[in-house]
Amino acid sequence: MINLMNQYNNYVISTAILYVVPTPIGNYGDITQRALDTLKTVHLIASEDTRRTGILLKHFAIEASLFSLHDHNEKQKIDQLIKKLQHGHSIALVSDAGTPLINDPGYNLVRRCCVLGIRVIPLPGACAAITALSASGIASDRFCYEGFLPSKTKSRKNKLLSLLEESRTIIFYESTHRLIDSLRDIVEVMGYERYVVLAREMTKIWENIHGAPVGVLLDWVLEDHMRCRGEIVLIIEGHKTTNSTILVEAFRTFTLLKKELPVSKAVVLASKISGVQKNIIYKHALKNIGDK
Numbered sequence: 001m002i003n004l005m006n007q008y009n010n011y012v013i014s015t016a017i018l019y020v021v022p023t024p025i026g027n028y029g030d031i032t033q034r035a036l037d038t039l040k041t042v043h044l045i046a047s048e049d050t051r052r053t054g055i056l057l058k059h060f061a062i063e064a065s066l067f068s069l070h071d072h073n074e075k076q077k078i079d080q081l082i083k084k085l086q087h088g089h090s091i092a093l094v095s096d097a098g099t100p101l102i103n104d105p106g107y108n109l110v111r112r113c114c115v116l117g118i119r120v121i122p123l124p125g126a127c128a129a130i131t132a133l134s135a136s137g138i139a140s141d142r143f144c145y146e147g148f149l150p151s152k153t154k155s156r157k158n159k160l161l162s163l164l165e166e167s168r169t170i171i172f173y174e175s176t177h178r179l180i181d182s183l184r185d186i187v188e189v190m191g192y193e194r195y196v197v198l199a200r201e202m203t204k205i206w207e208n209i210h211g212a213p214v215g216v217l218l219d220w221v222l223e224d225h226m227r228c229r230g231e232i233v234l235i236i237e238g239h240k241t242t243n244s245t246i247l248v249e250a251f252r253t254f255t256l257l258k259k260e261l262p263v264s265k266a267v268v269l270a271s272k273i274s275g276v277q278k279n280i281i282y283k284h285a286l287k288n289i290g291d292k
């Protein structure tokens with residue numbers, strides 16, 4: 001195997017390797033030195049859109065062979081790329097913007113490489129979801145990334161419903177023309193008060209990050225149609241378990257247990273399961289028994 005050393009001691013561009021190379025999400029200044037070195041050195045760049053990648057490469061005066069790999073031809077083209085890797089070629093995988101595979105093509109290629117034991121080296125770099133999250137002011141210790149919300153209202157509402165009690169921060173990508181419908185559905189399914197951040201045009205001239213309870217955010221967007229414009233990340237604060245929710249759960253558990261057990265035992269068990277004090281559940285039990 002030939003190793004092409006570059007200026008970094010700990011960084012060697014090797015052959016027979018697939019490099020996953022993030023590209024900027026708007027600001028060319030965000031490309032990393034390592035990404036540039038990799039793009040310059042590999043035998044081939046597999047790209048989602050060779051025209052767009054061509055513009056990026058031209059900007060950085062990089063001459064490279066491009067190979068088209070997008071959603072519609074990915075499966076067929078993978079065999080060709082795998083053969084090249086097995087013959088010792090180094091390949092960089094790039095998408096239109098940001099990190100390949102994150103709502104962009106590349107998964108099937110990476111998967112095949114992993115299965116066949118071909119080394120895959122990921123480069124860190126731009127990703128709209130992470131960039132937006134880092135400035136959202138919403139909890140970033142636990143989050144889930146959900147890609148784009150479905151385009152049809154019914155599926156979108158079902159998706160939101162399935163995430164109603166998700167306690168982690170939820171990240172969606174969204175498009176300009178669906179933003180208002182999606183915000184309306186979030187209001188309807190998750191309630192007016194759920195806190196949401198709208199992050200638009202990250203890293204670009206018109207970058208804007210605005211957070212508010214989703215009902216207020218919807219009104220703010222409706223006030224000025226420019227606020228729908230551009231590329232969008234939506235970040236939804238996770239569901240907060242309120243005391244009342246915990247109590248409702250505890251009483252529900254007690255009611256179920258009471259059908260099979262004496263009241264005192266049902267109270268003890270419901271308390272252990274829910275963490276709610278025994279006397280609170282007991283008071284509820286007495287009230288309910290009294291009500292009947």
Ligand code: SAM
Pocket residue numbers: 025026095097098099100101102103104126127128129172173174175199200201202203204231232233
């Ligand atoms: N692979 C990309 C990444 O790592 O973020 C995502 C590709 S996905 C096809 C494109 C979507 O990402 C856009 O429709 C938008 O929702 C989001 N996006 C990309 N660039 C963005 C930016 N500069 N600001 C806000 N959202 C962006």
